[in-house]
Amino acid sequence: MSLLSKVTKKTLLIVTLSMLSLLSFSHPVHSNNDNTLETLTATKTIVELQELMKQGVFTSKQLTQFYIDKIEKEDHKYNSIIAINPDALSIAEKLDRNLSRYTKKLPILYGMPILLKDNIEAMEMPTTAGSLVLKDNQTNRDATLTEYLRASGAIILGKTNLSEWANFRSERSSSGWSAIGGQTKNPHDVTRTTCGSSSGSGAAIAANFAIAAIGTETNGSITCPAAVNGVVGIKPTVGLVSRFGIVPISPAQDTAGPMAKSVEDARLVLMAMQGPDEKDLITKSKTIIEVVESKRQPKIETLRLGLLVSGAEDHEQVKELSEALQQRMKKNGVTLVTALSFETYNGFWSDGYTQLLREFKTSLNHYFANLPNDTPNNLNMLTLEDVIKFNNNNADLEMKYFRQEIFVKSQATEGMATQKYKNLRKKLLRVTGKEGIDALLKEHKLDALIAITRGPAWKIDLINGDHSNGGVSTFSAISGYPHITIPAGKLHGLPIGLSIMTSGGEDSKAINIAETLEKLM
Numbered sequence: 001m002s003l004l005s006k007v008t009k010k011t012l013l014i015v016t017l018s019m020l021s022l023l024s025f026s027h028p029v030h031s032n033n034d035n036t037l038e039t040l041t042a043t044k045t046i047v048e049l050q051e052l053m054k055q056g057v058f059t060s061k062q063l064t065q066f067y068i069d070k071i072e073k074e075d076h077k078y079n080s081i082i083a084i085n086p087d088a089l090s091i092a093e094k095l096d097r098n099l100s101r102y103t104k105k106l107p108i109l110y111g112m113p114i115l116l117k118d119n120i121e122a123m124e125m126p127t128t129a130g131s132l133v134l135k136d137n138q139t140n141r142d143a144t145l146t147e148y149l150r151a152s153g154a155i156i157l158g159k160t161n162l163s164e165w166a167n168f169r170s171e172r173s174s175s176g177w178s179a180i181g182g183q184t185k186n187p188h189d190v191t192r193t194t195c196g197s198s199s200g201s202g203a204a205i206a207a208n209f210a211i212a213a214i215g216t217e218t219n220g221s222i223t224c225p226a227a228v229n230g231v232v233g234i235k236p237t238v239g240l241v242s243r244f245g246i247v248p249i250s251p252a253q254d255t256a257g258p259m260a261k262s263v264e265d266a267r268l269v270l271m272a273m274q275g276p277d278e279k280d281l282i283t284k285s286k287t288i289i290e291v292v293e294s295k296r297q298p299k300i301e302t303l304r305l306g307l308l309v310s311g312a313e314d315h316e317q318v319k320e321l322s323e324a325l326q327q328r329m330k331k332n333g334v335t336l337v338t339a340l341s342f343e344t345y346n347g348f349w350s351d352g353y354t355q356l357l358r359e360f361k362t363s364l365n366h367y368f369a370n371l372p373n374d375t376p377n378n379l380n381m382l383t384l385e386d387v388i389k390f391n392n393n394n395a396d397l398e399m400k401y402f403r404q405e406i407f408v409k410s411q412a413t414e415g416m417a418t419q420k421y422k423n424l425r426k427k428l429l430r431v432t433g434k435e436g437i438d439a440l441l442k443e444h445k446l447d448a449l450i451a452i453t454r455g456p457a458w459k460i461d462l463i464n465g466d467h468s469n470g471g472v473s474t475f476s477a478i479s480g481y482p483h484i485t486i487p488a489g490k491l492h493g494l495p496i497g498l499s500i501m502t503s504g505g506e507d508s509k510a511i512n513i514a515e516t517l518e519k520l521m
Contacts, residue, residue: 037066042208046265049211050106054099060111061092064155067113071158071209077190080203082118082181083125084158091155108268110153115213117201118159118181119166120256121245122146129247130164130178132397133390136376143245144280145214145256145273152272157210160200166216167197168249168360170402172465175199175225179398183460186229188494192457193466195224198259202229205259212260212269218249218356220454220473222257223485227453227497230487232266232518233259234511235473237504238480239288241270242277248363250356251282252425253477263486263515267291270507289505297512298447300520301333305513306340306444308451311470312496315455321489321496322452328520337444342436342475348428352478354413355424357406360384362415384411401462433479438503448513453485453497472499482507484514488521 037058040049053060068084075081085091095111102110116122119129121143128134146156161181167173175196176184184199186192187206194203198215202225205213215222217235226233234257241256248254258269271291276283307326313319326336364384371380388407391398398404414421440449455469476483481504488498498517502510 034066034069037063038070038208041066041211042261045262046109046112046211046268049112050110053111054102054106059092059096060099060155061089061096063111064088064092064113064157067157067210074207075209078185078187078203078207079176079182080161080184080194080200080207080209081115082128082130082159082161082178082200085122085124085156087124088113088155088157095153095155107151107153109149109211109272112154112211113157114149114154114269115157115160115201115204115210116146117162117198117213117215117256119162119216119247120146120159120214122156122159124156125159127159127245127247128178128180129166130162130180131387132179132394133382133387134247134379135180137371137379139245139372139375141245141372144242144275144277146245148242148273148275149214149269154272160198160204160213162198162200163196163221165407166218166221166247166249168218168356169404169406170465171405172402174401174460174462175466176203176460177401177462183462185460186457188230189457191459192494193228193460195220195228195454195457196466197221198225198233201259202226202231202233205229205231205261212258212265214256214269214273215259216246216254216256217473217477218253219477220471222259223473223483223497223499224454224471226259227485227487227499228457228495230490230495230497231259231261232263232487232514233257233485233497234266234270234507235476235483236270236274236291236507237288237482239282239285240274240291240507242275242280242283244277244279248360248367250359251363252355252359252429253480255480263484263511263518266484267511267515270511289507291507291511297516300329300516303333303513303516304335304337304445304447305329306440306446306449307336307338308449308472309339309341310452310472312452312455312472314470315491317491318452318455318496321491325488325498325520329517332520337446340440340444340449342432342440345431348431351424351428352474355421355428357410358413358416358421360406361410361413362417402465428478429480432475433481433504436475437479437481437501441503447502448510449499449501450517451499451501452488453499456491456494456496472501476501480504482510484510486514486518486521
């Protein structure tokens with residue numbers, strides 16, 4: 001079956017999915033008022049905004065123009081955006097012309113502007129991963145997830161800044177810095193980090209620069225920026241979303257996922273971007289279950305959740321926030337099993353890093369080799385070794401704050417073609433999956449695991465690098481299991497997130513639980 005026919009079937013599926021009940025408005029608002037659109041986009045869901053669009057309150061073009069103007073006026077404070085799609089307004093105009101064709105239900109993202117992290121391909125713009133060596137990486141093709149988003153009616157608004165090479169270049173990096181985009185800053189406090197590597201995506205949603213943004217994660221790169229920017233982030237089961245057309249780190253752990261202002265919106269975006277792809281065979285796995293709009297939210301009093309010890313609670317005020325949240329859950333009938341933790345073996349953390357080093361060299365060289373032949377500057381001839389040389393030759397621009405130790409270590413590995421690598425991969429999967437997350441869920445008869453995602457955003461320090469303050473992303477990352485974070489409160493104006501983690505393929509379950517808990521926040 002051709003990819004086009006798959007996309008067509010996918011579009012038919014998502015168009016016919018039942019939608020949520022809609023809010024009605026007795027008085028139309030002035031669609032040319034930026035203040036009105038500011039309020040609506042900050043407070044309404046995708047479904048509610050689409051209903052207003054159908055009522056003629058505003059057009060998709062007006063919504064897109066609002067976001068472009070807002071980015072131009074405000075993003076100088078945050079550096080969250082690398083590029084605006086030059087065709088965004090014309091795409092919106094076409095969607096407006098076709099709106100009348102839909103008499104009942106719209107495709108689930110119809111007319112909604114979405115931002116992509118700039119390691120995800122979109123045909124109108126280069127895909128740079130934040131690096132000057134890829135500044136001309138105009139592939140003239142879409143990543144599969146980009147194609148699926150368009151099929152659902154989304155407008156690709158532009159590209160977000162990121163930690164260069166998805167934060168896999170230096171062991172002393174500053175999250176959110178790239179040679180192309182500069183340093184991304186947290187909209188809640190511009191002196192503080194946006195975390196990485198999907199830094200621009202998290203900051204852009206916090207600043208209300210789009211309906212939603214897509215990030216990518218290898219370990220914590222969706223959940224950390226979502227948490228410290230105060231938005232919802234979903235890291236889905238690896239294999240739910242195709243990685244074709246994404247600059248890689250690890251075929252074992254890489255995935256893309258949505259960031260949005262609500263679990264409901266993030267669910268819709270994930271529904272649109274998921275699906276099988278012949279160009280990424282892991283998406284064809286029988287263990288992967290597509291997210292559907294089941295909306296079977298569990299009654300809160302039926303939930304049995306396991307609370308993981310989080311290093312973030314070493315901060316006494318984070319611990320107090322966590323304890324208050326636990327009391328609120330218990331008061332509403334949640335059964336909590338507390339003080340849970342994962343067991344690791346001696347050398348676990350080193351093994352996890354070694355695996356990524358081997359995978360990066362192999363997967364990045366594969367990405368380069370499979371770029372289109374007409375990509376400018378013969379980028380399809382690049383290798384990791386060439387990128388290392390480029391950075392050395394352009395150290396004044398690429399390495400003025402930190403170096404490329406990770407690149408050098410990765411280049412020195414044997415890659416993925418050894419039995420030693422395969423054995424290590426199996427061991428790490430077993431320890432984090434069957435003997436880790438699955439074991440805790442089974443032993444304590446839990447619906448999900450929860451934890452404080454990360455401590456408050458730390459100060460940006462380009463000279464010394466990140467000052468990370470604990471997190472719970474690693475076991476979900478290595479196992480490839482879903483991990484969702486939702487806003488849980490603030491300390492001194494800085495957001496704190498709550499993580500929800502389930503077994504592999506249980507994305508719908510995790511999302512339903514997240515939406516139930518969201519009501520308590």
